[in-house]
Amino acid sequence: MAVTEPAPAAVSAGHSAAHEGILRRQSARESAARTYARALPIVPVRARGLTIEGADGRRYLDCLSGAGTLALGHNHPVVLEAIRKVLDSGAPLHVLDLATPVKDAFTTELFRTLPPGLADRARIQFCGPAGTDAVEAALKLVRTATGREGMLAFTGAYHGMTAGALAASGGASDVRVARLPYPQDYRCPFGIGGADGAELAARWTENLLDDTKSGVPRPAGMILEPVQGEGGVIPAPDDWLRRMREITAARSIPLIADEVQTGVGRTGTFWAVEHSGVVPDVMVLSKAIGGSLPLAVVIYRDDLDVWQPGAHAGTFRGNQLAMAAGAATLAYVRENGLAERAGVLGTRMLTQLRSLAAEHPCIGDVRGRGLMIGVELVDPAASGGAGTAVGGDAEAGVGVAGGQGVIGGSDVGTGSGPGVGTVSGPGASGGSGVGAASGSSGPGGAGMPMGDGMTGGTSAGRPLPIASAGLLDRSSRPLAPAPELAAAVQRECLRRGLIVELGGRHSSVVRLLPPLTITDEQAAAILDRLSDAISAAARPHHG
Numbered sequence: 001m002a003v004t005e006p007a008p009a010a011v012s013a014g015h016s017a018a019h020e021g022i023l024r025r026q027s028a029r030e031s032a033a034r035t036y037a038r039a040l041p042i043v044p045v046r047a048r049g050l051t052i053e054g055a056d057g058r059r060y061l062d063c064l065s066g067a068g069t070l071a072l073g074h075n076h077p078v079v080l081e082a083i084r085k086v087l088d089s090g091a092p093l094h095v096l097d098l099a100t101p102v103k104d105a106f107t108t109e110l111f112r113t114l115p116p117g118l119a120d121r122a123r124i125q126f127c128g129p130a131g132t133d134a135v136e137a138a139l140k141l142v143r144t145a146t147g148r149e150g151m152l153a154f155t156g157a158y159h160g161m162t163a164g165a166l167a168a169s170g171g172a173s174d175v176r177v178a179r180l181p182y183p184q185d186y187r188c189p190f191g192i193g194g195a196d197g198a199e200l201a202a203r204w205t206e207n208l209l210d211d212t213k214s215g216v217p218r219p220a221g222m223i224l225e226p227v228q229g230e231g232g233v234i235p236a237p238d239d240w241l242r243r244m245r246e247i248t249a250a251r252s253i254p255l256i257a258d259e260v261q262t263g264v265g266r267t268g269t270f271w272a273v274e275h276s277g278v279v280p281d282v283m284v285l286s287k288a289i290g291g292s293l294p295l296a297v298v299i300y301r302d303d304l305d306v307w308q309p310g311a312h313a314g315t316f317r318g319n320q321l322a323m324a325a326g327a328a329t330l331a332y333v334r335e336n337g338l339a340e341r342a343g344v345l346g347t348r349m350l351t352q353l354r355s356l357a358a359e360h361p362c363i364g365d366v367r368g369r370g371l372m373i374g375v376e377l378v379d380p381a382a383s384g385g386a387g388t389a390v391g392g393d394a395e396a397g398v399g400v401a402g403g404q405g406v407i408g409g410s411d412v413g414t415g416s417g418p419g420v421g422t423v424s425g426p427g428a429s430g431g432s433g434v435g436a437a438s439g440s441s442g443p444g445g446a447g448m449p450m451g452d453g454m455t456g457g458t459s460a461g462r463p464l465p466i467a468s469a470g471l472l473d474r475s476s477r478p479l480a481p482a483p484e485l486a487a488a489v490q491r492e493c494l495r496r497g498l499i500v501e502l503g504g505r506h507s508s509v510v511r512l513l514p515p516l517t518i519t520d521e522q523a524a525a526i527l528d529r530l531s532d533a534i535s536a537a538a539r540p541h542h543g
Contacts, residue, residue, distance in 0.1 A: 019043050019056035036064070039490055040499060047074030050515055050522050052499070061526055062499045063512045068229070068261040068372070071288040071329055071338070073515035079291045082328035083321050095318040097126060106323035109330045110289065113270050114299065117279035121302045128314035129294030129322065131260035131286030132160025135223070137298045137312045138282050139164050142221035142254040144311065145304040152205070152222040152253070154182035155189065156231030156505070159223060159258055159284075168223050170231060178216045180205050182224075184234045186365040186376065187478050187505070198240040206247050221282070222248050223256040226272035232504025233367055233374025233511055235267075238276035245278045254281040254304065260296075261372070264288035265333045265516050268343025268370035275369070291325025338516040339370075346370040349512075349523055356531055362538045364479050373512040375530075376504060377486045378479035481508035485537060492533035498526060 022043045030037070043055035050073055052060045062074070072079060086093075086102060095103075103126075111119050125141070127134040143149060153159070153168040160166065167177050181201040185193035190200045208214045226241065228234040248255045257280035262272035266288070269275055273283075281304065286296035294316070333339060350368055353375060357363035364378030483506045490510065493500050501511040514526060 015055060015057050019054060022055060036501075039487070039502070040064075040494065042494075042499075049073040049076070050518055058497065060494070060497045060499050061514075061522065061529070063514045063526060064499050064501045065513045065515055066292065067287065067501065068266060068513045069287040069290070070292055071264045071266070071333060071516050072291070073517050074292075076329075076332070076517070078328045078332050079325045082291070082324040083293075086320055086324045091320060093320050094316075095320065096315070097313075097317050100318070100320060102320045102323050102327075103318065106327040106330075109327045109334075110285075110297070110299075113330055113334055114283075115271055115274055115279050118283070118299065118301070122299050123302050123305045125298045125300070125312060126314075126317040127296045127298060127312065129290075129296055129316050129319055130160070131258075131284065131296050132162045132165040133314065134260070134284045134286055134296035134298050135159045135165040135168070135258065136162055138223070138256050138284050138300070139168070139221070140312055141298065141300060141304060141307060142256065142282065144307045146220045146252075146254065148218055148220040150217055150219040151177045152180055152216075152219050153177050154180050154224055154228075156182050156184075156228050156234065157223075157225060157258075158228070158230035159225075160260075178208065178219065180208070182228060182231070182234065183237055183240050184232075186367070191477075195237070195239065198237045199243075202240055202243040202247070205244070209247065209251055209253075218251070219253055221254040221256050223258060223284075225258045225262065226275070227262050227267055227369055227372055229261045229372065229511070230503045232376065232509045233372060235367065235369040236276075241273070241276040241278050245276075245280075256280060256282040256284060258284045260284055260286045261513075264330065265339030265342050266370055266372050266513075268339060268346060270334065270339050272369070288329060289326045290319070290322040291327075291329035293319065293322035293325050295319055295322035295326055333516065342370040342516050345518070345520070345523055346373065349373060349527060352527055353530075356527075356534070360534055360538060362482060362485060362534070364481075368512075371512070371514055371516060371518075374504065375510045375512075375534075377482045377489065377508050377510065377534075379482040379485070380479060382480035481506040483508045486510055488537035488540075489530075489533050492536045493530060496529045496533055498529040498533065500530070 023041055026034075026037060042052070042058075042060065044052045045055050046053040047062070050061050052062045052074065054060070062070075065071075065073070091100065091102065107124060110124070111122060114122060125134075125137055127137045139151060142151075151168055154170070156170045157168060158170065159168045181189040181204055183189075183198035183201040185197070188194075188197040190197050192200070208216050209218070222244065224236070224241075224244065225231070226236050228236075245255055247253075255278075257271075257273050257278075259271055259273070263283075263285055264270065264287075266272070267275065271283070273280060282298060282300040284296075284298055289295055289297065346368065349371075350366060350373060353363075353366040353373070357366050357375075361380035362377055363375060365376040366374070367376075368374050481504075483502075486502050486508045490500055490502055493510075501513065503509050503511045510530070512526065512530075514523070518526075
C-alpha cells in the first residue's frame with residue numbers, strides 16, 4: 001500500500017529557512033564523528049509518544065527511539081510528572097553518590113524487576129551516565145574479583161565506545177579479549193544455523209577454555225548481549241545462552257549480560273535473559289532505565305563486591321532527574337504489562353515482515369525479539385554470498401560459503417576456503433569433538449581442533465545430529481549484503497515520515513526500535529511506510 005509523504009498543510013518559508021540554517025551550522029561546527037545526524041537531516045522541535053515534529057513542520061514516526069532509550073516514547077506523561085515533582089520539590093539535582101529519597105525509590109523499583117536469583121543478593125554500582133561506562137565498570141569488577149585479566153566476548157558484539165568497551169566489541173583488535181562465535185541462522189559462522197550451529201558455537205567455547213594449548217588463559221569474565229543490536233538484531237538462542245551459563249559457572253567465570261538496549265521490556269520480557277531463564281552474575285543497564293535521561297548502573301552478585309572505595313567513580317553518578325524518570329518508567333512498564341505487549345506485538349510485526357519478504361527478493365532475513373526487529377537487505381543479483389564478518393570486514397571474520405576467517409586461531413570456511421573438519425584429539429570435557437561426518441576434514445585442508453567426526457560423536461556427553469554433516473552445502477549460502485540498498489531504504493523511509501536506524505554487518509540491516517507504547521494502528525502505519533520504502537528503493541537497484 002502506497003503511503004504519501006506526511007507533511008503539514010503548509011510549511012512556511014521561515015520554518016524551512018530555520019531548519020536549513022540549523023543543519024548548516026551543525027555541519028560547520030560539530031565533529032566529523034557525528035553519526036545519526038548524517039543520515040537523518042531533521043531538526044526535532046516537538047515530540048510526543050511515537051511522533052517527532054521537525055523545525056520545518058514535518059512529522060515523523062520515530063522507530064529509533066533514542067537507540068532504544070525511549071521505552072515509553074517521547075515525553076510520556078508519567079515521565080514528565082516525575083521530573084516536575086523533583087524540580088518543584090527543591091531537592092538537589094546533583095549529589096554525587098549520596099543517598100536521597102529519589103535514589104532510594106529508583107533502586108527499590110529496579111530491584112523489584114530483577115530476575116529471581118539475582119535480586120535477593122544484588123549490589124548496584126551507579127556509573128557515569130552512559131552504558132559504555134557501566135561496561136567499563138563491569139569489566140573492572142570481574143577483573144578485580146577474579147584476579148584475572150582476559151575477557152571472552154563475541155563476534156558482532158557492541159558494548160560501547162570507550163577503550164575497554166570497544167575492546168570487547170566486534171571490531172576490536174585488543175588481544176586481551178578472546179573472540180567467540182555468536183550463533184545466528186542466516187549467516188551462521190559454521191554454515192549450518194539452527195540448533196546445530198548454536199551447539200557448534202557452544203562446543204567451540206568449551207574447547208577453547210579447556211584446551212591447555214588454546215592460547216587463551218582462564219578469563220576474568222564473559223560478556224554477551226542476549227540480543228545483538230548493532231550486530232544486526234541477532235537474538236541468542238535460549239539453549240545456547242543456557243549453555244554459556246553452564247560453561248561459565250562450571251569454570252568459575254563470571255557471566256556479564258549487557259542489557260543496555262535489550263532491557264526494560266524491549267524483547268518481550270522485562271530483561272532479555274529471562275527468555276532463557278539464565279541468571280547472570282553481572283548485568284549492565286542503561287538507556288531505558290533513565291526514562292529518557294542519562295543513567296547507567298551495574299548490578300552484580302554480592303560476592304563479587306570486593307573492590308575498594310572509589311575503585312569506580314564519576315561526577316555524574318547521582319542524576320536525580322534521571323532516577324525519578326527511570327523509576328516512573330520502570331513502574332509503568334511493569335504495572336501495565338508492556339513487556340508482554342511488546343512480545344505479542346513484536347511477533348505480529350515479524351510475521352507481517354516475513355510475508356513482505358516473500359514479495360521482495362532483496363529481503364534476505366527478518367529477525368528479532370519483541371520490539372527489537374531487524375530486516376536484512378541483500379543483493380539477489382549477486383553471484384556469491386558473503387562471509388559473516390567481525391567488525392564489518394569479511395576477511396577479518398568467520399567465513400561462510402567460501403569466505404575465510406579465524407576464531408581463536410583456527411580456520412573455518414566452506415567450499416574453496418579452508419574446510420570445517422577435525423583434528424583427532426579428545427573433545428571438551430572428555431567427550432568426542434566435532435568434525436565432518438566421516439571424521440575427515442572438509443574440502444581445502446585443515447579443520448576445527450574439536451575432536452573426532454560427528455557421526456555418533458559427543459562433546460561433554462552431547463550428541464550432534466548427523467544432519468550437520470551438510471554444513472559445506474554451498475547451495476544454502478546467504479546472499480551478499482546490500483548496504484547501499486539499506487541506505488536507500490532509510491532515505492525513502494524518511495521521505496515517508498519514518499525514522500529507522502541501520503546496523504549489522506556492512507550496515508545492511510534496517511532496525512526497528514519503536515516505543516513499547518505503540519498502538520496496533522501505529523504498528524500498521526510503520527510497516528506500511530517501510531514496505532513502500534523498500535519497494536521504492538529496490539526498483540532502481542534491481543530493475
